[in-house]
Amino acid sequence: MLDYLPPLNEHNLPYPDTIHPIVVHFVIAMVLFAFLCDFIGVFTKNTRLYEVSWWNLFFATVAIFIAVMFGQVEAGLAEPYAAVQTTLNLHTVIGWSLSAVLAGMTAWRFVLRTKDPQTLPVAYLSVSLVLVGVVCLQTYLGDQLVWMYGLHTVPVVEAIREGAL
Amino acid sequence: MDSDLLKQLGDSLGANGLPYPLPVHPNLVHITLGLFIIGIAFDIAGVLFPLEKSILKFLSLTAVRSNFFDVGWYNVLAAAIVTFATVAFGFYEMLLATPDPKVTSAWGLNAMETMLWHGVGGVALLALMVGMAVWRGFQRFAWRKDMIRQVQWSYIMAGLAIFFLMYVHGTLGAQLAAEFGVHNTADRLLRMGENPNLYFQQ
Numbered sequence: 008m009l010d011y012l013p014p015l016n017e018h019n020l021p022y023p024d025t026i027h028p029i030v031v032h033f034v035i036a037m038v039l040f041a042f043l044c045d046f047i048g049v050f051t052k053n054t055r056l057y058e059v060s061w062w063n064l065f066f067a068t069v070a071i072f073i074a075v076m077f078g079q080v081e082a083g084l085a086e087p088y089a090a091v092q093t094t095l096n097l098h099t100v101i102g103w104s105l106s107a108v109l110a111g112m113t114a115w116r117f118v119l120r121t122k123d124p125q126t127l128p129v130a131y132l133s134v135s136l137v138l139v140g141v142v143c144l145q146t147y148l149g150d151q152l153v154w155m156y157g158l159h160t161v162p163v164v165e166a167i168r169e170g171a172l
Numbered sequence: 173m174d175s176d177l178l179k180q181l182g183d184s185l186g187a188n189g190l191p192y193p194l195p196v197h198p199n200l201v202h203i204t205l206g207l208f209i210i211g212i213a214f215d216i217a218g219v220l221f222p223l224e225k226s227i228l229k230f231l232s233l234t235a236v237r238s239n240f241f242d243v244g245w246y247n248v249l250a251a252a253i254v255t256f257a258t259v260a261f262g263f264y265e266m267l268l269a270t271p272d273p274k275v276t277s278a279w280g281l282n283a284m285e286t287m288l289w290h291g292v293g294g295v296a297l298l299a300l301m302v303g304m305a306v307w308r309g310f311q312r313f314a315w316r317k318d319m320i321r322q323v324q325w326s327y328i329m330a331g332l333a334i335f336f337l338m339y340v341h342g343t344l345g346a347q348l349a350a351e352f353g354v355h356n357t358a359d360r361l362l363r364m365g366e367n368p369n370l371y372f373q374q
Contacts, residue, residue: 018350023278024343024346024350025346025350028346029342031202032201032202032205032206032209033206033209033210034206035202035203035206036202036203036204036205036206036207036210037206037207037210039203040203040206040207040247040250043250044246055239055242056242056246058236058239058242058243059239059242059243059246059247062214062239062240062243063210063243063247066210088368088369089369089373090368090369090371090372090373091372120234121234146199146202147194150194150195150198150199151194153198153349153350153356154188154194154195154198154349154355154356154357155188155193155194155356155357155358155372156357156358156368156372157353157356157357157358157359157362157368159350160349160350160351160353160356160358160359161275161350161351161353161359162272162353162356162358162359162362162363163358163359163362163368166362166368171362171367172362172367172368172369
């Protein structure tokens with residue numbers, strides 16, 4: 008079955024560079040910015056920012072599913088060495104959960120927006136603060152996978168192939 | 173940076189060559205790219221709004237055209253602001269970089285060439301993004317204030333050209349991380365002949 012796939016390069020990928028870290032640009036930026044817009048909107052009473060927040064959140068939700076798909080492919084090709092496995096497992100579990108939580112938040116926001124686009128309940132704002140926290144934690148774990156453990160970087164892939172790691 | 177010069181900092185640098193455990197620049201890059209690209213995308217959605225009406229109606233999504241232009245404006249504005257920090261951290265971390273001098277990237281460049289292009293490109297992109305935010309502001313608050321279509325086609329085209337520059341620039345940055353091993357703990361340990369697996373399990 009593996010014969011149908013393109014050959015793996017020196018990053019152990021069938022395409023030039025990792026795609027997951029590119030797709031997560033959109034999730035991270037839009038979730039954080041959606042929260043910032045709500046926050047500023049509440050304090051300045053500029054309800055136009057609520058719409059900016061909603062559209063950012065909506066597309067962050069579309070993006071996270073693409074991020075999970077590429078994340079799963081690239082995690083599958085990562086061949087993590089023993090020290091990485093706990094972090095990679097945690098990143099995977101939080102990633103899948105986050106896609107569900109984010110979809111739930113967007114659905115909640117959709118209902119709130121349909122009822123009254125001019126106000127935001129405190130409960131929603133509190134939960135979105137928690138969401139921001141989880142996104143930051145998830146980003147931190149992803150950072151560790153790339154920057155500490157070096158998954159899909161040329162020297163680490165080389166060491167794994169040589170059996171040194 | 174030359175390793176003799178880096179010695180002047182004593183032992184304040186960790187295994188990744190930075191005084192803190194994870195590089196900051198790549199995280200700010202998420203915000204810069206995510207916000208700018210989505211900002212331009214929403215302006216495109218605003219310009220092409222008549223074509224999307226049937227899709228939005230099919231999805232029962234209420235959307236007002238001017239709100240798409242709001243997203244276009246605020247996202248690009250925020251991207252321009254945050255990019256000052258992105259570039260500042262980029263230069264700080266690049267001054268502390270000790271890439272592998274023996275490596276040539278997939279684009280045939282060595283570490284020094286890649287860092288120089290990525291540094292110059294970063295400043296150029298910052299200037300372009302600030303210019304775009306200012307241009308966008310003029311369209312929103314002066315030139316096209318009362319028009320239904322708030323952005324000019326030339327602005328959209330400039331945005332798409334910047335996307336291409338971002339792709340080239342981002343790939344150079346990715347090569348610094350994943351090929352030259354800049355500030356990458358495991359890569360640096362391997363270059364020093366250490367085993368990252370044993371190091372991290374200690």
